Amino acid sequence: MGKIQLTKVRKSFGEVDVIPGIDLTIENGEFVVFVGPSGCGKSTLLRLIAGLEDTTSGVIDIDGKDATNLPPAKRGLAMVFQSYALYPHMTVRKNIGFPLKMAGMDPAEQDKRVERAAKVLNLSNYLDRRPGQLSGGQRQRVAIGRAIVREPAAFLFDEPLSNLDAALRVGMRQEISELHQSLKTTMIYVTHDQVEAMTMADKIVVLNAGHIEQVGAPLELYNFPRNLFVAGFIGSPKMNLIEGAEAAKHNAHTIGIRPEHITVGDGPWEGVVGLSEHLGSDSFLKVAVEGLGTMTVRAPGEVHARHGDRIRLAPAGKIHRFDTNGLAI
């Protein structure tokens, strides 16, 4: 069980309203990802749910019960920190077993659960080491182990993979996804990483300056961004946004077209290639188009345009339209 409901949750630090008021429902078993620019309040929101910060006003319900004033330990949630926050003076076994010990569980039962968690996470051979003697990925797994032994109502992750190198990140990402599939426990996951958000989430929550800009499934956000902010934030490279005469042609104040929805070759737009990045599979081109400004284009790897080349572009996909308030039409 792990349904979490926020009603008008507000948080201010002194004068500053970091979160002016949020309503959000997280269903049992959902994998929810919080994304947003740095400083928008993702960690704060997560810590409010965890109980590590007091809400200024509003109500947090967990499984239908008001948890707003419960201390962290009583909420039945587990958190995995960005720095892992392992206890350096305890062995892996003791680290994973710590929540059980604090709950006053019988030592034999503790051991059984720790062993079981270690097996799931491939840590069985490291149980008697200390965190200092583990690699980054192993530490991450210990932190997750410490979270799962408690069988919490929900897991909270705050950028858990950002300290890992690229290869490990991909591996751990898949492990966490698999874990979610097998445990079917609610997970709330904060990240900066587009790929993590798109691949792992059942539901993405886009935050901006403490507001929710849009909530939805990853492809829903990609295909139907509700406003300019979400349009610019979801998708990499960023969507091209064009104002003026070209937008007016489409009866909009602003139009947006994703880099992958532009083809090189023939077309109505002509421009000079500025930067070109050839990744092998794809080529990213920055093209200065007359009358439109700089457009980013994601072309297939075999397109060999170089700096200074003149090329022609054509839109080949959905054109997103926005009104003067930045809302999608």
Place this chain on the structure above:
Amino acid sequence: MARALSPRRLLITTVAAWTVALIIFFPVLWMILTSFKTEASAVAMPPEFLSADWTLENYTEVWSRSDYPRFFWNSVVISVGSTLLGLLIAIPAAWAMAFVPGKKTKDLLMWMLSTKMMPAVAVMIPLYLLFQQLGLIDTKIGLVIALMLMNLPIIIWMLYTYFKEIPGEILEASRMDGATLWGEIIYVLTPMALPGIASTMLLNIILAWNEAFWTIVLTTTKAAPLSAFIASFSAPQGLFYAKLSAASAMAILPILILGWFSQKQLVRGLTFGAVK
């Protein structure tokens, strides 16, 4: 920032450094040497280095004529007792200031340190009278309390700087794991801060051991520690250099040895976190 030097420069630096170190250490060395000389040899002019008459008599005499074991025991009880009591009071305070800092925390710390700026002599009379009223004059418990209060700001400061180095996320994690406040302090904070607590303890034992104002003012005989013993020794006996040196050596050697063994931790603690 140790960098390679040419052999010649290295030799010069080595000699210079050793010379300086020996000059700084020499007074202590000379005192220890004098303590093994006969009185005549100790005042001989010109001074005797290797040709002196060596003897252990000074030590046996100081030992038998004074009550050295009692002074020693008093010193141990007072310095260790005041330190432990201080830690007991300071650990929660330092925890709170390091992990739940408020707007006033920095000012509070500064104020605590500033209480140490008050010259002891300035409040000697009232404190003496207070202690007299409370029946604490010449008692070990009285000195334990006085020295504990005297060093409390230093203990809090040192612990604060050590605790500050512990990432707050670890304590939050323990809270999520269901640890109570005491569970957090006992199972997580204290073990992690143990090296810091140890060096705080050492420094304060040393400060208390060497304290020579309150120990003299607040004791007469029963509870007098070694610092008071030395002060009494130098007064009447006047010119017995060798015995004075032996008594001095006996007063400082326990702490000198303790200090030497722990100098690494000590120096780190003394920097109050200013040097990582």
Place this chain on the structure above:
Amino acid sequence: MSTHSSRLAARMMVAPSVVLLLIWMIVPLAMTLYYSFRFYRLLSPDRTNWVGFNNYLWFFNSPDFWLALFNTLALVGGVLFITVVLGTLIALLIDQPIKGQGFLRILVIAPFFVMPPVAASIWENLFMHPQNGLFAAVAQGFGAQPILFLEQYPMWSIIGIVSWEWLPFATLILLTALQSLSSEQLEAAEMDGASPFARFRYIILPHMTRAITVVILIQTIFLLGIFGEIFTTTQGGPGSASTTLPYMIFKQAIAAKDIGRAAAGGIIAVILANIVAYFLMRGLGRNLEN
């Protein structure tokens, strides 16, 4: 990690320390303040009454007071100067890759563990004594008259003794700071063509600012109350030549048995300490910010 409950707990955990220190500070201070306006001599304990500012006036009118004030500041300033300058130089020297660095440190730190009465008596009897001291022997070896350290240069002698006691503290903290400087920074400066002096001036010294600040702060706290060294050696003399403010108060209390005056002196000393603390914090507080 600040919730209401942890804030409350935090207050309760700081409270004992604050309360104890407040009592330790305020009660004696209030009593001292009270006595400072009273006529109260232990020799005539029954005759006691309010005397207004008389006790204070006695201090301000006494030529000894201004000398004592000067001596106090000279002691603090002199020892700070000597220990910081010598400490820096010695730290630079020891920091070189020399043989037996560990043992060298043990030698250098030793004076820090010597209790003040012992330190003072070593210097007074074994070194500065005009007949039997080692310095006298050295002077005689050169055919010169022994210098009467404690008679002719009492303040300098005391500054010397106290500097010896505190030199290890300064040296070791500055050394620790020096060792935390990355050699890459110095190498970069060297590549940039900085001379050894320029490297010291622009790289090493700024790096050590925090450590020097701590040395000054901590030492001042202890130096303002220096008492034992004077008590053991010169007893404030000859005359009042080496009397500091704490020692002058002590003389009023113990020798003259005049509690009223001693109390007034105590209040003056507390005010002086606060003035020094104020300037110290203003001048150095910035360096302590992270």
